[in-house]
Amino acid sequence: MTLLWIAIAVLLLPALWLLVSPLRKARSLHDQQRDFEANDSSAEQNVAIFKRRLASLEAARERGDIDTARFEEDRLELERSLLEDTAFRERRPLKTASAGRIVVPVVMVAVVAVSVIWYQQKGAEGDLVLLAVQQEVQNDPDGSLTMYIERMEEQAERQPGNPNVWSSLFPLYRETGQMPKAVDALERLIDIEGRIPPLLAQLAQIRFFMAERELTDEVQALVDETLEQDPRQPTVLGLLGVNAFDNGDYQQAIDHWRRAIANIEDPNTVASLREGIRVAQERMGIELEIEPEEAVAVGNGIRVRVGLDEELAGRVDDNDTVFITARDIEGELPPLAVVRTQVSELPMTVTLDDSAAMSPQAQISQVREARLMVRVSPTGQAAPQPGDLFGDLESVSVGPIDEGEAVEVVINRVFE
Template sequence: MTLLWIAFAVLLLPALWLLVLPLRQARKLHDRQQDFEANDTSAEQNVAIFERRLTSLEAARERGDIDDARFEEDRLELERSLLEDTQNLKRRPLKKYTSGRFVVPLVMVSVVAVSVVWYQFQGAEGDLMLLETRREVQADPDASLAMYIERMETQAERQPDNPNVWSELFPLYRETGQVEKAANTLERLIDIEGRVAPLLAQLAQLRFFMAERELTSEVQALVDETLEQDPRQPTVLGLLGVHAFDRGEYETAIDRWRRALANIEEEETASSLREGIRVAQRRMGVEPEQADTEQAQGPGIRVDVSLDKSLADTVPDDATVFITARDMEGELPPLAVVRAQVSALPMTVVLDETNAMSPQASLSQVQQTRLIVRVSRSGQATPQPGDLFGDLDGVTVGPVEEDEAVEVVVDRVFE
């Protein structure tokens, strides 16, 4: 933090120098102005102009060009003009060049004070303290996870309203088995950030496992609140899949986990869900390798997905593949989504109601669909420049036949 304040001081120095600059030039400007006023001949020039015009006016009267009444009128106008010009040239006496100097130090102090106060409210001093704490622990030869947690708890006392402190503490408590502290930390984070779906989902999951995988009234309330905000929230869908699996409702568990897979970006979590799906399929007496291609529920589509050979070397094997079915008009959410990896290509998948992301949008609602296959290097669900894709329009939705499949080749680059 000392370096930060030194940097602020260095940045303020040019501003303070600019404020002092007028003081350094005040005497020189005062002398120039005084000299100008002392040698100003504007009044004499105006009088000379007046006299020349008056002489011309008298000569015109003598020639008979104007009468006495016109002469008096024009002379009065000249006198009035001279008077006005002379009055405009009157100046107030110059003040001393030292007058008003006290204002500059006040402005300088105000600039520094306002800058400091503004940073206190709008800056990220608290986050810099967290970074400094992390570095201190990493540099300590006796560093340990317990020491890091202790330092972060100290920061939480100093910065009770900084959400980043609680975001740092929550996984630390969870990983060290301090689940009650983890739950309290998450609740504090929700108080600060608001009741947003991702945080509510994490709290629901934590309370679910704390209750020994029971869907208590508290957990159910959190689940309902989360799904009301985001029906595709993967953490909650994964939790509901676990609950269904424990009760022997394997088809429901598979449905929940598949819907969660369509929205998960972390490969480790996705692998766990895929393993859970395979276990549930074995419990149902279905061979896992046949489950995706033979166990269609309701109307669907069998899809052969492959990657163009010319693009095969441009993406890693662990890049994510999104296989999506959408309505032809593009007005509904995705009707079905399957997630895989490039290493699995070429592959055959069946899209049906089990792959639906919500009950309100599934393949049973349409007769034709558009298939889109996208390869994402980042694993993000939102298309990014550089992603690979292939699509096929007007695919008929109906009973899934084992020997009938449509082919989609990933052969283009998303710009």
């Protein structure tokens, strides 16, 4: 922490130097202003300008350019202007060069005080303490998980409003089997961070397992609140899959786990859910599906033959873009596969497999059935536009590409 405060002091030095800088120039500025006031000749200059303009005005009258009435009017305006420019204005006495010096140190002290107070309120001093605690325990020969938890509990008493304290304690309590403390830490974290889906999902999960995998009213309320904010929240979907599996509804469990897999990046969690899907399929007595990483090798996907209705051929150009897309039946995932081509290539047969996926979290090999959509876009826009032509198939089986014939999709309708 000493190094931190030294760093803060070093950062404050340039600011304090800028505050002191005007004082170093005060004497020079004072002398310049005094000399200016002593040698001010603006009144004489204004009188000289008045005389030149008046002479010009008289010459114009003599030439007949203006009449006497106009001459008198313009001369009156010149005299009024001269009076305004030469009117005596009392100047305030010039203060000494040392006037107001006391304000600068006061401002400097205020800057330092406000900076320190602001950092204590908004800075990461507490997080640095947590890091120091972690490093201290790791470097201690007698360091242990129990010691780390005790040190973090001490910080929880000192920093009850720091969310990083509770986000560190929650998994520690969970891993050591202290479930009531884990729930308390998580609820404290929710009080600070708000009722956001990831935290609500974890609270629902831990209460679900504390209730011996029973979907109690309290757990159900947390599940509903989470899904209302984020229908794709993977932790809650995994929980619902476990509940469906325990109740013997293996197909629903598989569906929940598939949706969860599409939104999980952790490979260990994905592997665990895939194993659950495999067991559920065994319980259903159906042939096991191929894992996604194996699906590419055997070529799981859909072969699609795309054609254009002859009645609509006159509404498109050869250079118009054609999007051939496969989506999950529920429409909850990103597109599983997309192929882009042109009208000039129609009719054509394409293969929709994992190589055409837009995201590794959403691939066609993850589903058993898919919905096909073929759309012609004159503008090339990915989103459908009024006037685009399209055709679709609602439910198409996904399987080995080298088996069976290609399904046919005809572009025969117009987006309204």
